Amino acid sequence: MVSFERGYIVLNTKYLDLLAQKYDCEEKVVTEIINLEAILNLPKGTEHFVSDLHGEYQAFQHVLRNGSGNVKEKIKDLFKNVLSEKEIDEFATLVYYPEEKLPLMKANFRNKEELYQWYTEIIDRMINLVSYASSKYTRSKLRKALPDQFVYIIEELLYKKNELANKEHYYTKIIQQIISLKQADKLIIGLAYTTQRLVVDHLHVVGDIYDRGPEPDKIMETLINYHSVDIQWGNHDVLWLGAFAGSKVCLANIIRICARYDNLDIIENVYGINLRPLLNLADKYYDDNPAFRPKVQSEKKLSHQELSQITKIHQAIAMIQFKLEAPIIKRRPYFNMSERLLLEKIDYDKNEITIDGETYALENSCFATVNPLQPDQLLEEEEQVIEGLLFSVQHSEKLARHMNFLMKKGSLYLKYNGNLLIHGCIPLDEEGNMEKMAIEDKTYSGRNLLDVFERYLRHAFAHPQETDDLATDMIWYLWTGEYSSLFGKRAMTTFERYFIKDKKTHKEKKNPYYYLRENEEVCQKILAEFNLNPDHGHIINGHTPVKEIEGENPVKANGRMIVIDGGFSKAYQSTTGIAGYTLLYNSYGMQLVAHKHFNSKKDILLNGMDVLSVKRLVDKELERKKVIETNVGRELLQEISILKDLREYRYS
Numbered sequence: 212m213v214s215f216e217r218g219y220i221v222l223n224t225k226y227l228d229l230l231a232q233k234y235d236c237e238e239k240v241v242t243e244i245i246n247l248e249a250i251l252n253l254p255k256g257t258e259h260f261v262s263d264l265h266g267e268y269q270a271f272q273h274v275l276r277n278g279s280g281n282v283k284e285k286i287k288d289l290f291k292n293v294l295s296e297k298e299i300d301e302f303a304t305l306v307y308y309p310e311e312k313l314p315l316m317k318a319n320f321r322n323k324e325e326l327y328q329w330y331t332e333i334i335d336r337m338i339n340l341v342s343y344a345s346s347k348y349t350r351s352k353l354r355k356a357l358p359d360q361f362v363y364i365i366e367e368l369l370y371k372k373n374e375l376a377n378k379e380h381y382y383t384k385i386i387q388q389i390i391s392l393k394q395a396d397k398l399i400i401g402l403a404y405t406t407q408r409l410v411v412d413h414l415h416v417v418g419d420i421y422d423r424g425p426e427p428d429k430i431m432e433t434l435i436n437y438h439s440v441d442i443q444w445g446n447h448d449v450l451w452l453g454a455f456a457g458s459k460v461c462l463a464n465i466i467r468i469c470a471r472y473d474n475l476d477i478i479e480n481v482y483g484i485n486l487r488p489l490l491n492l493a494d495k496y497y498d499d500n501p502a503f504r505p506k507v508q509s510e511k512k513l514s515h516q517e518l519s520q521i522t523k524i525h526q527a528i529a530m531i532q533f534k535l536e537a538p539i540i541k542r543r544p545y546f547n548m549s550e551r552l553l554l555e556k557i558d559y560d561k562n563e564i565t566i567d568g569e570t571y572a573l574e575n576s577c578f579a580t581v582n583p584l585q586p587d588q589l590l591e592e593e594e595q596v597i598e599g600l601l602f603s604v605q606h607s608e609k610l611a612r613h614m615n616f617l618m619k620k621g622s623l624y625l626k627y628n629g630n631l632l633i634h635g636c637i638p639l640d641e642e643g644n645m646e647k648m649a650i651e652d653k654t655y656s657g658r659n660l661l662d663v664f665e666r667y668l669r670h671a672f673a674h675p676q677e678t679d680d681l682a683t684d685m686i687w688y689l690w691t692g693e694y695s696s697l698f699g700k701r702a703m704t705t706f707e708r709y710f711i712k713d714k715k716t717h718k719e720k721k722n723p724y725y726y727l728r729e730n731e732e733v734c735q736k737i738l739a740e741f742n743l744n745p746d747h748g749h750i751i752n753g754h755t756p757v758k759e760i761e762g763e764n765p766v767k768a769n770g771r772m773i774v775i776d777g778g779f780s781k782a783y784q785s786t787t788g789i790a791g792y793t794l795l796y797n798s799y800g801m802q803l804v805a806h807k808h809f810n811s812k813k814d815i816l817l818n819g820m821d822v823l824s825v826k827r828l829v830d831k832e833l834e835r836k837k838v839i840e841t842n843v844g845r846e847l848l849q850e851i852s853i854l855k856d857l858r859e860y861r862y863s
């Protein structure tokens with residue numbers, strides 16, 4: 212076979228022949244090269260970072276639809292001298308929620324003439340906005356963002372608008388036609404979504420889509436339909452992946468957390484998993500128990516019976532979880548978790564437990580299914596329940612779709628445009644060295660440790676029928692192990708939080724990373740470990756709520772470290788004092804956005820009350836950054852080089 216060599220790229224001619232089917236004449240190759248070269252010189256697209264969504268779909272939708280304030284900023288740039296603040300708010304709301312806002316706005320008009328006049332203005336305004344928001348994209352990219360049915364018309368409007376004065380008549384005529392053909396609403400809706408899409412080029416979700424909040428599945432659907440996204444798994448996301456990959460202990464955890472937050476609907480109705488056998492077991496062995504009543508969200512009212520059912524299920528699944536932990540801890544000594552064999556430390560007669568030499572009374576205990584001689588042994592009924600649940604979970608089509616997407620777009624960490632994105636931490640010792648972990652007969656640390664974690668996770672996911680192998684156990688380790696880059700604490704004190712009053716036993720000691728990350732040198736060392744430029748890169752973390760209320764700064768280590776978990780999760784907003792951070796990285800630099808509080812969608816629609824976002828500049832580019840300097844740019848350069856090879860090989 213002949214090989215064609217150019218520079219250091221050796222390309223198989225077969226590959227070029229195949230490519231020639233797509234580029235079947237020289238003009239096509241040349242056009243594509245020119246197109247790609249042009250893209251390289253455009254300003255870099257806007258990246259949008261969010262994290263710790265925790266099932267809060269409505270709040271996430273709002274942030275996504277307003278591009279963390281980007282949409283309104285563009286509207287202000289264009290119209291601040293012609294529209295009042297109220298009109299700007301109204302127009303912005305129309306762009307965020309066009310289907311809902313349109314009827315509300317249209318209701319204000321007394322007759323057809325007024326309405327037509329308004330349509331004409333709004334469509335013109337929308338066209339201006341799309342034109343402005345697309346100024347840093349090629350026409351071809353803009354075309355892809357336009358609503359299919361209106362591509363031709365919108366392009367006519369966009370490109371004819373400012374050409375010549377005599378085109379003005381033509382422009383107005385098109386708009387009038389659209390209105391009289393009753394297409395105005397559809398067009399406005401399409402243009403609104405185009406704007407939303409244009410203000411953010413790429414979305415990063417830095418972990419924890421699942422748990423605590425009510426609608427993680429809807430977040431997943433949104434992400435599946437989003438134009439460009441990647442995900443860095445959070446500890447809660449791997450818990451769901453673990454359950455799907457065959458880990459029964461991960462499965463018990465997800466059900467326990469859903470019960471705790473009154474979200475069993477997600478399991479039962481959304482993912483179609485039958486909880487009846489678990490409920491029967493729960494009914495047989497458990498009663499009311501204050502420690503296991505769900506943390507009810509204020510707007511929901513549970514009947515006495517519902518409350519009682521959830522409380523029982525919560526206990527049943529928590530006890531199954533504690534029992535399932537023990538054999539893993541025993542068969543994986545290098546997980547270093549023997550201190551978590553708590554069921555063995557209980558004196559069942561005295562209802563006491565001894566931890567670290569100190570004895571505590573147990574309260575709210577519910578050990579009816581525990582055999583004190585073999586505390587980790589599941590009852591046959593418990594075994595059947597968990598087996599049945601695992602079968603249902605692994606056969607839920609919707610869950611399969613969501614988990615496959617999480618695998619496809621997700622990873623444990625990501626290097627992107629010079630930054631390191633990771634949900635939790637890089638496990639460090641107190642001196643700031645990468646913590647070492649021995650797994651079987653090998654030792655790993657830093658980037659290698661994370662890579663090996665990810666390999667195990669992917670292996671387990673590819674072998675869902677294996678439930679007790681190292682790869683599957685390792686996913687649980689990622690949820691709760693000392694050196695997990697997603698957990699970052701010595702141990703998870705779930706048992707103590709349910710059964711022991713003394714709060715000192717509830718404390719979860721954080722990895723030294725969490726105070727060392729304030730230090731610039733430590734962050735630089737981590738960036739270097741990942742082959743990133745320590746003077747320009749940033750580490751972007753989620754996972755630990757930033758307590759702005761106590762004066763904590765999300766930007767640390769002289770700007771090298773940015774923590775964007777401000778707490779979308781309602782359960783945490785009282786401790787953080789805000790409702791989430793997001794980060795924007797455009798061609799001018801990085802901006803952190805603090806979302807003061809999320810109004811309900813209804814409030815936004817009726818009163819135009821928007822999220823109060825305060826922007827803080829994190830990093831300013833000295834010169835406007837271009838696509839050529841980005842990850843995408845590097846890929847385009849490779850494509851250009853291949854196309855040049857094709858041209859030389861085939862057409863010269």
Ligand SMILES: O=P(O)(O)OC[C@H]1O[C@](O)(COP(=O)(O)O)[C@@H](O)[C@@H]1O
Binds near residue numbers: 419471703704705754
């Ligand atoms: O508030 P809850 O439901 O008790 O959850 C607390 C548990 O959640 C964790 O904080 C993990 O969840 P996060 O990743 O959201 O922090 C554990 O460390 C802790 O034990």
Ligand SMILES: [Mn+2]
Binds near residue numbers: 419445447634754755
């Ligand atoms: Mn987390």
